[in-house]
Amino acid sequence: MRRLTPTNLALIAGAALLLILGFLLLRGGDEDQDKLTGNESSTAAADDPEKRCSSKATYDLIKRELFRRAAQVRGSDQALFNRLAGYAALRMERPVLESEDEEKRQVSCSGSLSLDLPPGVAVVGGRRTLTSDVDYSLQRAADGSGDVLTLSNADAIITPLATLARTAPGTSPPLNPADPTYNGPGEMVPPNIAPMPAPAPSPPPPPAPEPQRPDPLESASARPSFNCANARTRGELAVCRDSGLAALDRQMASQFNQAMGQAGPGERVMLDRTRTRFLTFRDRCGTDDCIADAYRGRVAEIRDIMSGQWAPPR
Amino acid sequence: MSNPVLETIDLRRSFTQGDVTIDVLRGVNLAIQPGEIVALLGPSGSGKSTLLQAVGLLEGGFEGRIRLNGQEAAELDDDGRTALRRDLLGFVYQFHHLLPEFDARENVILPQLVRGTDHPAARERAEQLLSTLGLGKRLDHRPSKLSGGEQQRVAVARALANRPPLILADEPTGNLDEATADTVFAEFINLVRKEGSAALVATHNERLAARMDRVVRLHDGRLD
Numbered sequence A: 001m002r003r004l005t006p007t008n009l010a011l012i013a014g015a016a017l018l019l020i021l022g023f024l025l026l027r028g029g030d031e032d033q034d035k036l037t038g039n040e041s042s043t044a045a046a047d048d049p050e051k052r053c054s055s056k057a058t059y060d061l062i063k064r065e066l067f068r069r070a071a072q073v074r075g076s077d078q079a080l081f082n083r084l085a086g087y088a089a090l091r092m093e094r095p096v097l098e099s100e101d102e103e104k105r106q107v108s109c110s111g112s113l114s115l116d117l118p119p120g121v122a123v124v125g126g127r128r129t130l131t132s133d134v135d136y137s138l139q140r141a142a143d144g145s146g147d148v149l150t151l152s153n154a155d156a157i158i159t160p161l162a163t164l165a166r167t168a169p170g171t172s173p174p175l176n177p178a179d180p181t182y183n184g185p186g187e188m189v190p191p192n193i194a195p196m197p198a199p200a201p202s203p204p205p206p207p208a209p210e211p212q213r214p215d216p217l218e219s220a221s222a223r224p225s226f227n228c229a230n231a232r233t234r235g236e237l238a239v240c241r242d243s244g245l246a247a248l249d250r251q252m253a254s255q256f257n258q259a260m261g262q263a264g265p266g267e268r269v270m271l272d273r274t275r276t277r278f279l280t281f282r283d284r285c286g287t288d289d290c291i292a293d294a295y296r297g298r299v300a301e302i303r304d305i306m307s308g309q310w311a312p313p314r
Numbered sequence B: 001m002s003n004p005v006l007e008t009i010d011l012r013r014s015f016t017q018g019d020v021t022i023d024v025l026r027g028v029n030l031a032i033q034p035g036e037i038v039a040l041l042g043p044s045g046s047g048k049s050t051l052l053q054a055v056g057l058l059e060g061g062f063e064g065r066i067r068l069n070g071q072e073a074a075e076l077d078d079d080g081r082t083a084l085r086r087d088l089l090g091f092v093y094q095f096h097h098l099l100p101e102f103d104a105r106e107n108v109i110l111p112q113l114v115r116g117t118d119h120p121a122a123r124e125r126a127e128q129l130l131s132t133l134g135l136g137k138r139l140d141h142r143p144s145k146l147s148g149g150e151q152q153r154v155a156v157a158r159a160l161a162n163r164p165p166l167i168l169a170d171e172p173t174g175n176l177d178e179a180t181a182d183t184v185f186a187e188f189i190n191l192v193r194k195e196g197s198a199a200l201v202a203t204h205n206e207r208l209a210a211r212m213d214r215v216v217r218l219h220d221g222r223l224d
Helices: A006-047 A049-053 A056-074 A078-085 A155-161 A234-241 A243-262 A265-284 A288-306 B048-055 B078-088 B104-115 B119-132 B148-160 B178-195
Strands: A089-101 A106-116 A129-140 A147-152 B006-017 B020-032 B037-041 B063-068 B089-092 B166-170 B198-203 B214-219
Touching: A049 A089, A049 A106, A056 A078, A056 A089, A056 A106, A056 A129, A056 A147, A056 A155, A056 B078, A089 A265, A106 A155, A129 A155, A155 B104, A234 A243, A234 A265, A234 A288, A243 A265, A243 A288, A265 A288, B006 B048, B020 B048, B020 B198, B037 B048, B037 B178, B048 B063, B048 B166, B048 B198, B078 B089, B078 B104, B089 B148, B104 B119, B104 B148, B119 B148, B148 B166, B148 B178
Parallel strands: B037 B198, B037 B214, B089 B166, B166 B198
Antiparallel strands: A089 A106, A106 A129, A129 A147, B006 B020, B006 B063
């Protein structure tokens, strides 16, 4: 074997260094590539007029604008409405690009909007879903901070939203504002928001008893519908800790499975879509009461979907 | 004499399209006293709706002054104008603009809840107004299940629900057949009088205008 000279050693070291650098660059490139994909897609979304109409950022702007204007109509509770906006879910069916002004970088869009309120609050008549066909336009902010939204034809949502109130006791568990861990949406409703009384008498809904929080003694051995060994989210962990919540989970899951078995294609889609929203909401809850409320809301939601009383997006 | 519920001083509004500028309002001076019902007459395109838009604080771009219950509108920001609309004004349009997802009673309850009225009182008030207008048995019906005349009656009840000092009505029976329009218009005027509100009612119907306390005519951008 030839003896390694200092020159050879330097060459080998240089080659090794180049290899390492190349590897790092490639790895870095991968990471950057991931970021670029995100950037590319957000750039694409930012530049593609149709994607601007239907981007998550646009929907978030619309949601916040709805709550801002509802608070303005109400004349109070702006901060509360701002916070509630974070818990509401917005869906836009058939977003359409109506026109584009390339010079001003402005797009005008329309769509059928549905706003789902979080459990624990409702508008007149006990409704938690508001729908309307709306028009909206987006123009680049002069300071480059994003799009500026102009929303019109949304009174059918804004006016009822301004009547937002906590749901009546009995349909929602008593909230405990004194609990320092509580950060669920119900807590955000100040005492001066009057409870919403029961809606006007209407044809009786199909029999589906409103779930009550099970007696801890009766449900001491209750287990949730899922395997607690796999629990990861805050909501799942809470359900696994509390036998009352576990019983509610089983009850809801049983109702859901039964409903899926009986549902037509349209109802199945609705059950599935609303399920994701329910799980997201449940996992944001900060207290067991909030989670229990979420389950009660979900049970009512499933019942409404199956009885045709849940208002689907137009 | 008490302070006017509405006062406009030298109110002007122009629209510009390309090189063409049209002066729709050329200095409108108008005062309406509490409880007074005033007909605003003028042919189509004379600016009646523009004037109502202005005094309803629904659009900007006006010159001159608008005072509602002594409050200078120009001094208010967007929130202040919204509050003034909510607290002082009721609107009846040619087309009812009822919320389609809500029944007749709920449409009348809604503005009261927004104003802060508690639900039982708002419900009672809604039922009382709708019953007065002959809709006692149609409370639970959505707008799509009501006739045109019934829809407009609900719109009248909604406008009066908060007992506003001033009602602004733009051709309130303009989309109804003559017989229905006469009936609804009579009910509207009777109810406004009974409630003690003032009203500015835009119409081009001389016969209906004659039933009001005073008639003002918009001509060439000014009131005669």
